[in-house]
Amino acid sequence: MLEGLLVDLVPYGKAFQDLDHRWMNSEASFWSSGGERHFMSEAMVAARHAQWAEERERTGGGSGVGFGVQTKDGKPLGYFGINWLAPAHRLAMLGAKIGEPEYWGGGYGTDALLLLLDYTFDWLDVRKAWLMTTSMNARVMRQMEKVGFRLEVRQRQSALADGVWYDWLAYGLLRDEWAGRATLVEQLGLRERAAALGSGAK
Ligand SMILES: CC(C)(COP(=O)(O)OP(=O)(O)OC[C@H]1O[C@@H](n2cnc3c(N)ncnc32)[C@H](O)[C@@H]1OP(=O)(O)O)[C@@H](O)C(=O)NCCC(=O)NCCS
16 A cells, blocks of 8 residues: 555555446546546446456556555545556556545645655656646646646647547656655645645655
8 A cells, every 4th residue: 555645545456446337437537538428337347347457467467557546544536547657668657537526626636646656756667757638627737737747748629528629738757857755745735734634644
């Protein structure tokens, strides 16, 4: 378990997989997909989990590392992880989805991102982390700014969400630019946020 101040990152086990059907059909997926509205049946979700498990088995771990995000008292919130790892290039593409909208904007995602970056840079010895979002996603854009990512690519008018065209954005962070989790926890006031919520701060 990777222990944070507002959340912990844990294996993406059954408690998370059981919620995936709701999360994959929710507003969270609209935001994480850049504007798509999916319908996924329970059978489709189960088939996807089976496919990922088979891939992990076949490749000895798969091409990424996924974690469940949970509150300090163990409520499953969603997914944070490396969706695609390119070891030869020491490059990691990150992905994130908090499935419970009432937790958005409360600092949970930033706490999770700091844990994930710490793991990515300091444990896996990755040199660069990156991710994609769209220009409608103000929460991700703000998160990128807070944590020190740079906007590297803007693909103009490439995502259609509810009839409006948005840009695809790619953000990157080099390990040399990473301020470190301890520094950012203090800078971003996460300890105070956790104390205000009564979470067990570490
Ligand atoms: C993206 C996500 C993981 C971020 O987690 P989070 O807990 O919401 O993020 P945080 O609260 O740590 O940071 C979001 C910041 O955006 C700010 N914000 C929220 N709504 C905003 C808006 N409409 N305009 C500008 N800023 C906004 C928040 O105030 C916060 O900044 P602050 O800490 O300076 O106050 C989460 O919102 C989520 O899962 N969303 C749905 C799926 C998704 O978009 N996935 C990302 C795919 S790239």
